[in-house]
Amino acid sequence: IFRSYVYCDNVKIYKTPCGVKRRESSWLWHLDNCPKEQVKIMIYLSDVNQKSGPFEFMEDPSGTAVKATTRRIDHTSWDLSKGMHYTKYCSWHSSRVHPNAIQTMQSFGCKPVSVCGNMGTAILFDNNIIHRGTLPEKEDRLAMTLQFRPSRFKRDSVIGAQYTGDGWHHTTFNMDPSIEHIIEV
Numbered sequence: 001i002f003r004s005y006v007y008c009d010n011v012k013i014y015k016t017p018c019g020v021k022r023r024e025s026s027w028l029w030h031l032d033n034c035p036k037e038q039v040k041i042m043i044y045l046s047d048v049n050q051k052s053g054p055f056e057f058m059e060d061p062s063g064t065a066v067k068a069t070t071r072r073i074d075h076t077s078w079d080l081s082k083g084m085h086y087t088k089y090c091s092w093h094s095s096r097v098h099p100n101a102i103q104t105m106q107s108f109g110c111k112p113v114s115v116c117g118n119m120g121t122a123i124l125f126d127n128n129i130i131h132r133g134t135l136p137e138k139e140d141r142l143a144m145t146l147q148f149r150p151s152r153f154k155r156d157s158v159i160g161a162q163y164t165g166d167g168w169h170h171t172t173f174n175m176d177p178s179i180e181h182i183i184e185v
Helices: 100-107
Strands: 005-016 039-044 055-059 113-116 122-124 131-133 142-151
Touching: none
Parallel strands: none
Antiparallel strands: 005 142, 039 122, 039 142, 055 113, 055 131
């Protein structure tokens, strides 16, 4: 993907319990608002079908995931000059996509796509596509996510306490000052 060395800057393990009724956080349409060179891998740790909370993304009429702009430049910098996130279909103000923006995308022929799979299924995606988790109706969903970034240097391990965090406090992006700048591929 990167044609370079990589490191993992974020690891999370999720349990989405069956019976949760309130859509919030990752269960709303959103983008992760990460630096553009970061990718995420989601691995299902349980079998996931339509009733057990599959990952969903918004697909455009050509079959491509709908990608939004990001404001994140690096670990200290945000580009706030745009003031909004946008796709080629619409714009909105937050990393959580406003329902009107989803309706606008759908009016252009965009549609949600669910990703079901057996335990061990891996999904590689750009963090800035429009996506969400869905709420399980019949079974809990267990999943793990890992976020990877390019690196100029080979490390003994691509995951380590010095560079990898939980991502909940937006502190893990570019913790390593040697990779503060985007590596063009």
